[in-house]
Amino acid sequence: MRKIALFAAAAAVALALAGCSSSGSSATPTAAGCTLTAPGTNSAAVTVTGDLDALPTTTFTAPMTATTTERSVVTTGSGEQVTDGSVATVDFTLYNATSGAQLFTTTDAEVGPQQVTVDSAQFLPGLVKAVDCATVGSRIVAVVPPADAWGTDGNSTLGVAATDTVVFVIDVKSVAAATASPTPSATLDPNMPLKATGAAQPAPAGFPTVTLADDGTPTVTIPSTPAPTTLQIGVLKQGDGATVADGDSVTVQYQGVIWSTGKVFDQSWGQSPATFTTGQVIKGFSAALVGYAVGSQIIAVIPPDQGYGAAGNSTAGISGTDDLVFVIDILATAAA
Numbered sequence: 001m002r003k004i005a006l007f008a009a010a011a012a013v014a015l016a017l018a019g020c021s022s023s024g025s026s027a028t029p030t031a032a033g034c035t036l037t038a039p040g041t042n043s044a045a046v047t048v049t050g051d052l053d054a055l056p057t058t059t060f061t062a063p064m065t066a067t068t069t070e071r072s073v074v075t076t077g078s079g080e081q082v083t084d085g086s087v088a089t090v091d092f093t094l095y096n097a098t099s100g101a102q103l104f105t106t107t108d109a110e111v112g113p114q115q116v117t118v119d120s121a122q123f124l125p126g127l128v129k130a131v132d133c134a135t136v137g138s139r140i141v142a143v144v145p146p147a148d149a150w151g152t153d154g155n156s157t158l159g160v161a162a163t164d165t166v167v168f169v170i171d172v173k174s175v176a177a178a179t180a181s182p183t184p185s186a187t188l189d190p191n192m193p194l195k196a197t198g199a200a201q202p203a204p205a206g207f208p209t210v211t212l213a214d215d216g217t218p219t220v221t222i223p224s225t226p227a228p229t230t231l232q233i234g235v236l237k238q239g240d241g242a243t244v245a246d247g248d249s250v251t252v253q254y255q256g257v258i259w260s261t262g263k264v265f266d267q268s269w270g271q272s273p274a275t276f277t278t279g280q281v282i283k284g285f286s287a288a289l290v291g292y293a294v295g296s297q298i299i300a301v302i303p304p305d306q307g308y309g310a311a312g313n314s315t316a317g318i319s320g321t322d323d324l325v326f327v328i329d330i331l332a333t334a335a336a
Contacts, residue, residue: 033083034118034133040070042143048074048169052139055107056093056169062100066145066165069126074169077137082118082175088131089113089174094158097143097165103158113173124149127168134172142168156314194273195253196297196329198239207234207299208257208325217269218327220257227259227323231284232301236327239295244278244333246290251275251332259301259323265316273331282307288328298328 046060052075082088091113093105106114120128126144134140144166146152154162195216203209206228209221244250252274255267268274278286284302292298302324304310312320 034081035084035129036133037069037071037129037142039072040066040068040143042066042165043070043072043141046072046141046143046167046169048139048141052137052171053091053107053173055105056139058093058095058102058167058169060095060097060100060167062097064097064143064165064167066097066143068145069129069148070143071130072141073134073138074141075137075139077135077172079136079172080175082131082134082136082172084118084132086118087176088116088118088134088172089176090116090131090170090172092127092168092170095167095169096159097167098161098163101159103160103166126166127170130168130170131172134170136172136174138172140168140170140172142170144168153314157311192251192332193295194331196237196239196295196331198237198293198295198297201235201238203236203299204232204234207232207301208259210236210299210327215269216253216329218255220255220262220264220325220327222257222259222262222325227303228301229303231287231303231306233288234299235292235296236299237295237297237329239293239297239330241294241330242333243291243293244289244330245335246278246286248289248333248335249275249277250289250330252289253329253331255327257325257327258318259325263317265318284324285326285328288326289330292330294330294333296330298326298330300326300328302326 042064046058048056048058050056091106093107094103095101096103106112116123116127116131118128118132126142126148130140130142146162146164149166150160152162154160160166208223211219253268254274255269256265258265278289284300284306288298288300304320307324308318310320312318312322
């Protein structure tokens with residue numbers, strides 16, 4: 001789920017780390033099954049003090065510019081090592097190396113630690129390079145060039161321009177081994193359907209039209225009318241499975257479309273179903289899950305105040321005035 005991670009409600013920017021092209025910075029495969037990124041003059045010039053798992057005090061001379069990702073270890077932990085493909089739980093604080101400004105931190109109580117799969121196809125290559133080979137209990141500094149961050153798009157939501165180098169200070173809290181299967185969650189039934197299996201229901205009046213390919217992939221046709229101004233949710237297929245509860249870990253297929261253009265900006269179709277908790281998505285998406293049954297297909301028309309708000313999400317091509325349409329197949333749910 002590369003872009004659905006962008007919809008984290010409390011930590012949208014923290015999880016907006018969809019993979020970009022890597023700059024090919026210096027990295028050395030190790031016998032431990034991880035890829036070690038070398039330190040450099042930039043990462044060595046960043047001074048970090050303060051307790052682990054708390055907001056660090058970070059100083060460096062701005063502007064700082066890097067052409068490759070550099071990684072220095074501030075504190076070496078004694079715990080298990082992070083390896084390629086594993087899932088690390090981390091706290092991190094992000095800085096703009098051009099201005100020196102702090103942009104975001106997960107140490108805020110409303111955000112909290114985040115999970116990062118050590119795979120640059122899923123998360124920012126620079127973040128992955130920083131975490132890989134670290135041991136639990138470590139604090140890492142990474143200086144990351146645009147090519148290992150948000151590339152030529154930058155990230156206007158965070159305040160990162162296309163030319164900005166960024167600095168991460170990362171505390172590694174725990175690590176879990178990669179699963180042997182590409183199944184999104186170890187709790188899933190291997191016989192889980194890959195599309196909604198419920199009984200078809202008539203679409204609510206005024207909603208976009210949804211047609212389905214044989215494999216379940218939707219095609220959404222937007223009506224030639226203004227989008228509704230409030231959140232609208234309809235059931236296209238009524239499932240008879242377990243009902244999604246608030247806080248559950250839910251597995252879905254989904255497609256997101258921008259109402260004004262009809263453009264698909266994100267989907268799980270053609271990849272793997274996505275798994276996340278109901279609290280990790282924008283309000284409108286969560287509302288289309290909680291209270292609905294496994295096997296259902298839901299359509300949600302989401303206004304900006306239930307989505308990204310006035311800031312929009314430039315990485316996904318969403319403006320602050322864009323209404324979104326999601327078609328969601330609920331495949332499984334479990335208590336988180």
